[in-house]
Amino acid sequence: MAARKPFPFTAIVGQDDMKRAILIAAVDLSVGGVLVFGDRGTGKSTAVRALASLLPKMAVVEDCPYNGSPDDTRCQCAVCRSHRRKPRTVRQVPVPVIDLPLGATEDRVVGALDLERALGHGEKAFEPGLLARANRGFLYIDEVNLLEDHLVDLLLDVAASGENLVEREGLSVRHPARFVLVGSGNPEEGELRPQLLDRFGLSVDVRTPTELSMRVEVVKRRDAYEQDAVAFNRRWSRKDGAVRRQIAKAREQLGDVSVPDDVLEAAARLCMHLGTDGLRGELTLVRAARAHAALQGRDVVSMSHLADIAPICLRHRLRRNPLDDTDAGVRVQRAVTEVLEA
């Protein structure tokens, strides 16, 4: 079944933090994924599904099951290996945004014995799974807090190494699996394991808009989309096109954006002040600030860029204090004021 065209990204009302986080992740894949948690009906999965159409195409070696890049010599698939010394057919394809649906079994996630060939011809062949398809793209998990524990373990392992190692049914396969993890869910369904939380570079808390006028606009646009998705998309195609160009341009410029020493220092002080563990927080802050600056067409990262993205970079990295009720985002905001304006 041909899926209906997704709701246009630019037609999402408000939710600036969420949109910003998704754009940053689209510009710099190394920022490390986005977690969107929040109220029901706030367009969490809508925004993620809209992402696919905003991404510039990427070059892959034709027929490589892992979306191997022509510039990457590490891909070990048969196609890439045999082509290594010969000229390869290169195709421009959309960046994959792969859904990990609920109830997916492990064999489909990591890949397993190709049933058809095993049954029909008695051959042992590897059939790549979702992780292979998501290589160099995005892996989206809706209701991420309902994901089975054993799949979480598996994802953590692969996400950490960037490589999927399959040892099953007598198969031994290793293939690149570098993907940006995007998760969404509702905190009332339970919390995420800290290890998984840590894998997400950015974290956004979405709330139902409190202003009536905004809610009315949400309902109007959604209703128009439900009535005629094609016409609605046509109406927003110009704005979506502008965002697509913004992302493409920001990606090109990303390497030229410089981060002054005082911004680096401020990022470090911010993390120290909040007591976030490890270096990941700092690294994410700097990368996200750079991507944010690139999106705005700047070539130098400023303090205000840092302040803009600090909450989404750090809110899920604070040490939990069950006796402090303050929203994590607010705590980061407070720290930003104290550190950056001191």
Place this chain on the structure above:
Amino acid sequence: MTESATSAEMLPGLAAAVLAVAGPSIGGVVLSGPSGPGRDAWLQGLLQHLDPARPWIRVPISVTDERLLGGLDLGATLSSGKPVFSSGLLAQADGGLLELRMAERQSPATCAAVAAVLDEGCVRVERDGLTRVEPARFTVAALDEAVEDDAPLDLALRDRLGLTIETAQLGDGPLLSGFDAEDCRVARARMAQVAVADADYDRVCSTSDALGISSPRAALQTIAAARALAALGGAGHVDDTALATATLLVLVLRIPGALEMLGAEPPAEDAPDMPEDAAPEPPSGSPESAPDAQQNDSVADGQRPDTVDDADTASLPSGLLASLAQLAASQRQRVPAGRAGARARARHRGRPIGNRAGLPVDGNRLDVPATLKAAAPLQRLRQRRATAPVAVRADDLRVRVFQQKRSTTTLFVVDASGSAAIQRLAETKGAVELLLAECYVRRDQVALIAFRNEHAELLLPPTRSLVRAKRALSSLPGGGATPLAHGLAMARDVSDACSERGEQPLIVVMTDARANVDLDGVRGGPDAFEQALAIARDIATRGHTVLSIDTGRRPGQRAQQLADALQARYLPLPFADAHTVCAAVRGAAA
């Protein structure tokens, strides 16, 4: 708009007609209440509004992912010699009705799968080595039989189902809407052309806001229902009557008790201009809801003082709206139990940790892909002698292996009476939060019962959600008499429910055991303590781990007696702070 909204007795019938017309864009209906002739009659009535050829798929309570989503068809795979996919219930329901039985007890995974299909109109399957996307546009009828303390219907799914019918209010006579299947079919075709005025969006959102329903989905469902009603009436645009009726159907009936109230109090005749102060008194209502409403009056008033007045709402009498808003506010205060806490795990479920060779007997489930995979490489060899397309030998059979992790539910039973010093409450809150922070790392759960004055209250149903726990704890009041027996009785019920779900209860009783309210609620009743001891002995027969913390200033004889009756570990902790309590509980759990 003189005949304003439709009369209450027409609503169930209209709901069926609207659902038959606007099915997938409204999501479906929640039939809340016990099973009975009324509910059966309503479902039969719905059937009469639908095309007879449409599928009607029933999802049983113990449905597996394999049945729900689909998977490898063993029979066909074996006979054809290549993998054959068999559709699950969700795909089979395409174009028809999906009936979720005992919806409140369906696992969060099942509910999330249904919710995902409602959003996307298709099922995405990645199972057993197969990838499929199958169309699935259906209407859900969720039979929600939750009572008082049960975990309610999964909130994410609830949000996607537009209509609500309280089955207790239904008669068992035939369902009347004034429309038949043919009318509905015609209306369905016409619905897309029905125009909605810009102002109608504002009115629906204002009404939704006034009733405290913040999800934009509810407003969209109202618009869809209004379109359906207009189409049924042959109108080209949504008029006031259609909008008002849709508002009643989607927004108002979502409030428990609303249907009964509408029946008792027919909407006023010349509604729109009715001044606010002429509003009908909130109805005396059902006995349970009355105290709630009273208790939360201040909250309701404080939260949204002017919204009802100011809003240009959807053609409903403003007085009616005001009292409904009040009813809604009182209902909102009832904190629903966490779904995460209700994750029932049957014995054959849990974390699949692989498969092993074995026969599918004694409740072991055949692992079809694993079996086929075991047989697959040997086919060439076997084909020479066998005639079947796939030769599977007993040696190849694999069964699934699950690891059932028994999760612990720590149940705090806290004396919030005056005799237990107020500061204890603060310490207890601290201890619960510390434990919860740990439990959440271990994926265990915490629940909290407090007792004071005449009754005990389940302030925090079993949950591992920090968000929910904080909310419950912030509302823990102190002072008053000590109804120990009530507290223990509730602890017994909650821990029994935990055991039934396959969780291991750990009970922590924090009291000085100076019981002075008996089970009849009489203060200073002479049997108060004896009754408490009797229930304590009953709890002891369950064999759960119990920790009895004496919160009295000096270790007391009564607390000692209580601990003995509970066969509990006794801990006199006159100077307990949050960390000591937390450490003690940790020790007991180990």
